[in-house]
Amino acid sequence: MSADEMTYAEGIRRGFEWLMANDPRVFTIGQGLWSPWYVGASMTDLDKKFGKERVIDTPVSELGTTAAAVGAAIMGYRPIVIHPRMDFMVLGTDPIINQAAKWSYLFAGRSTAPITVRGIINRGGEQGAQHSQSLHSWYAHIPGLRVLMPATADDARDLLIWGTLSDDPVLYIDDRWLYEQTGVVSEVDPDVKLSDVGPKLRREGGDITLVGAGWTVKLALEAAEILAGEGIEAEIVDLRQINPIDHTLAAQSVSRTGRLVAIDGSWSNCGLSAEILAGAVERVAPANWKAAPRRITLAEAPAPAARSLEAVYYPDADGVAEAARELIHG
Amino acid sequence: MKPTFHKLHRSTLGDLVEPGAYRDPVRIGNRSREALLEDLACMLRIRKTEEQVGTLAEQGIVKTPIHLAIGQEAIPVGLSRHLRPSDAVFGGHRSHAHYLALGGDLDGLIAEIMCRETGVASGRGGSMHLIDRARGFAGSVPLVGATIPLGVGAALALKMDGQGGVGVCYFGDGACEEGVLHESLNLARVLNAPAIFVAENNLYSSHLDIAQRQPNDRLARFAEAHDMRARTVDGNDVCAVAAAAEELVGAARAGDGPGFLEVITYRWRGHVGPDANIDVGLRRSATEVAAWKKRDPIARLASALIADGALDEAGYDVLKQQELERVNAAIAAAEGAGFPDPATLLDHVYSEGA
Numbered sequence: 084m085s086a087d088e089m090t091y092a093e094g095i096r097r098g099f100e101w102l103m104a105n106d107p108r109v110f111t112i113g114q115g116l117w118s119p120w121y122v123g124a125s126m127t128d129l130d131k132k133f134g135k136e137r138v139i140d141t142p143v144s145e146l147g148t149t150a151a152a153v154g155a156a157i158m159g160y161r162p163i164v165i166h167p168r169m170d171f172m173v174l175g176t177d178p179i180i181n182q183a184a185k186w187s188y189l190f191a192g193r194s195t196a197p198i199t200v201r202g203i204i205n206r207g208g209e210q211g212a213q214h215s216q217s218l219h220s221w222y223a224h225i226p227g228l229r230v231l232m233p234a235t236a237d238d239a240r241d242l243l244i245w246g247t248l249s250d251d252p253v254l255y256i257d258d259r260w261l262y263e264q265t266g267v268v269s270e271v272d273p274d275v276k277l278s279d280v281g282p283k284l285r286r287e288g289g290d291i292t293l294v295g296a297g298w299t300v301k302l303a304l305e306a307a308e309i310l311a312g313e314g315i316e317a318e319i320v321d322l323r324q325i326n327p328i329d330h331t332l333a334a335q336s337v338s339r340t341g342r343l344v345a346i347d348g349s350w351s352n353c354g355l356s357a358e359i360l361a362g363a364v365e366r367v368a369p370a371n372w373k374a375a376p377r378r379i380t381l382a383e384a385p386a387p388a389a390r391s392l393e394a395v396y397y398p399d400a401d402g403v404a405e406a407a408r409e410l411i412h413g
Numbered sequence: 414m415k416p417t418f419h420k421l422h423r424s425t426l427g428d429l430v431e432p433g434a435y436r437d438p439v440r441i442g443n444r445s446r447e448a449l450l451e452d453l454a455c456m457l458r459i460r461k462t463e464e465q466v467g468t469l470a471e472q473g474i475v476k477t478p479i480h481l482a483i484g485q486e487a488i489p490v491g492l493s494r495h496l497r498p499s500d501a502v503f504g505g506h507r508s509h510a511h512y513l514a515l516g517g518d519l520d521g522l523i524a525e526i527m528c529r530e531t532g533v534a535s536g537r538g539g540s541m542h543l544i545d546r547a548r549g550f551a552g553s554v555p556l557v558g559a560t561i562p563l564g565v566g567a568a569l570a571l572k573m574d575g576q577g578g579v580g581v582c583y584f585g586d587g588a589c590e591e592g593v594l595h596e597s598l599n600l601a602r603v604l605n606a607p608a609i610f611v612a613e614n615n616l617y618s619s620h621l622d623i624a625q626r627q628p629n630d631r632l633a634r635f636a637e638a639h640d641m642r643a644r645t646v647d648g649n650d651v652c653a654v655a656a657a658a659e660e661l662v663g664a665a666r667a668g669d670g671p672g673f674l675e676v677i678t679y680r681w682r683g684h685v686g687p688d689a690n691i692d693v694g695l696r697r698s699a700t701e702v703a704a705w706k707k708r709d710p711i712a713r714l715a716s717a718l719i720a721d722g723a724l725d726e727a728g729y730d731v732l733k734q735q736e737l738e739r740v741n742a743a744i745a746a747a748e749g750a751g752f753p754d755p756a757t758l759l760d761h762v763y764s765e766g767a
């Protein structure tokens with residue numbers, strides 16, 4: 084790896100490092116922060132570098148911890164709450180949805196609750212239904228709560244920084260299935276506002292548009308490689324911020340390609356994939372569609388443990404490529 | 414650097430948390446020797462199961478996350494002697510022992526840990542999702558604290574049934590940090606629900622020592638805050654656990670309200686997986702682990718029975734060998750069984766089908 088090439092997990096760690104070194108309002112709190120495994124090596128030695136007063140490991144108290152961070156945010160601090168799995172974060176969800184997301188609106192902007200919550204998607208490995216969930220679609224339903232899903236090492240770092248510096252409450256969702264991905268990371272630009280963080284094209288292609296966020300961008304890239312070998316060129320849109328969501332780039336792409344596959348690591352019903360389709364259907368002229376759009380999502384079931392079931396439960400690149408072929412060849 | 418709030422911790426458990434104490438053979442008094450030999454066999458079954466499962470995980474054969482209860486065997490064995498199949502018992506992430514102590518089927522447990530179709534949850538759940546309703550094991554799930562209120566609700570249902578049943582929930586010292594424990598204790602008291610709260614205080618939650626998480630290491634203080642009958646005993650003494658359980662379960666069955674059983678113990682292995690997790694907390698050093706191994710609940714019962722003449726060394730060896738063979742037979746059976754058929758992926762999402 085060259086100096087500015089790093090893994091996604093290291094990108095997250097650098098984000099914390101930059102924030103703690105540059106902004107005294109920032110502290111981080113949650114479970115596993117002093118653990119020898121340091122949340123999948125994404126927070127290694129931060130406690131040693133910045134002290135246990137600012138890098139706080141907690142009792143098993145998701146609700147109290149998250150709500151206390153909201154209180155500190157109201158007082159002007161910039162807490163980043165860590166939930167090592169989104170499944171555990173469900174216990175701390177009331178203060179996120181009922182308090183932080185509404186605080187600014189409730190008081191007509193006289194006070195804000197700029198908390199950052201880091202929810203980690205951690206699944207597979209026969210962990211079963213309560214240690215596997217990707218609940219981003221749920222949270223993206225809530226006005227006032229920004230939801231970020233980094234897909235690359237530089238976004239892993241930068242979305243954490245921009246999210247924490249934002250005056251809005253932010254849910255930052257990273258994915259353990261991306262931690263080993265590497266990417267090139269440039270200088271930190273702390274002045275970017277989340278209102279300017281829109282989707283990005285990760286690949287250009289004229290035959291079909293693949294839209295995803297977080298881990299599904301990796302799936303899309305792998306599928307595009309498979310398809311390129313068959314002469315099919317896929318264009319890939321990485322959403323990055325799923326609430327509020329900006330449909331413009333995806334709609335422009337679909338207007339050119341006429342075909343859309345939405346890929347999401349959560350369930351289909353009322354989920355992100357449905358929102359992607361709705362956004363395109365509302366914006367792309369009927370005459371521009373060459374085929375009905377498709378969705379690739381989880382099977383409509385809780386996560387099973389057995390490896391034989393996991394193998395058919397999670398979407399994969401072959402499945403994405405197959406859906407793309409079907410749209411193209413009919 | 415020491416965490417600041419550690420300075421605020423006060424230990425009030427006395428020598429119950431001293432690994433050097435409570436090493437003598439347990440006092441068996443006039444308890445039935447036959448029953449104690451069964452308890453010994455059951456504790457050995459749990460230990461051999463956990464050791465073999467640990468080995469399978471080391472070999473990469475078991476993938477599901479395993480939380481081993483080696484060192485904690487006396488708790489469910491002492492308690493389960495006073496439970497009935499018509500009671501309802503809930504466990505958490507570390508529940509192989511809870512299940513086996515109720516007489517849960519060994520083959521079904523091993524097959525579930527190996528995620529086979531023949532497992533107790535047909536391979537859907539893995540190590541952290543066990544069930545055996547015929548034995549009274551109502552289910553285990555790994556969201557910390559989640560089963561505490563389920564135990565209260567089961568107790569309420571059993572109270573409505575009017576047959577003297579009790580609802581039981583096992584949880585750890587870490588789970589006491591979830592707000593739901595406190596709601597559940599209050600609720601059980603005001604509803605006079607026949608609930609038994611079993612707090613397995615092994616002094617750790619994952620990598621953190623209780624001294625880093627709570628101002629006091631005695632969990633029974635939570636029960637006292639809700640005016641609930643509570644006992645704190647040596648969890649590595651099967652007779653002490655059984656005596657306290659008999660009293661609390663008896664009172665609950667008689668309509669005299671819920672009970673809180675705090676048992677002090679220690680896990681010999683790490684939080685998750687087969688290794689020992691040395692040097693992760695404030696106190697969990699190799700020396701501490703070695704010291705706690707001398708407070709072995711199995712050896713303490715075995716030596717009491719040997720001193721009493723109810724067992725001899727040769728008989729003890731036979732017992733160990735028998736239990737190991739049972740476990741190995743269950744592993745062989747599971748290895749021969751298939752993984753769930755992918756075509757069944759959507760079964761049971763809805764009871765009436767999708």
Ligand SMILES: Cc1ncc(C[n+]2csc(CCOP(=O)(O)OP(=O)(O)O)c2C)c(N)n1
Pocket residue numbers: 114143145171174506507555556557558584585586587588589613615617618619684
């Ligand atoms: C709601 C929730 N938060 C966090 C976790 C992660 N976790 C699993 S077990 C555990 C420690 C629990 O400690 P304790 O209750 O003392 O039980 P022990 O492991 O010691 O048996 C933690 C934090 C979880 N499974 N569920």
Ligand SMILES: [Mg+2]
Pocket residue numbers: 585586587613614615616617618619
């Ligand atoms: Mg514990």
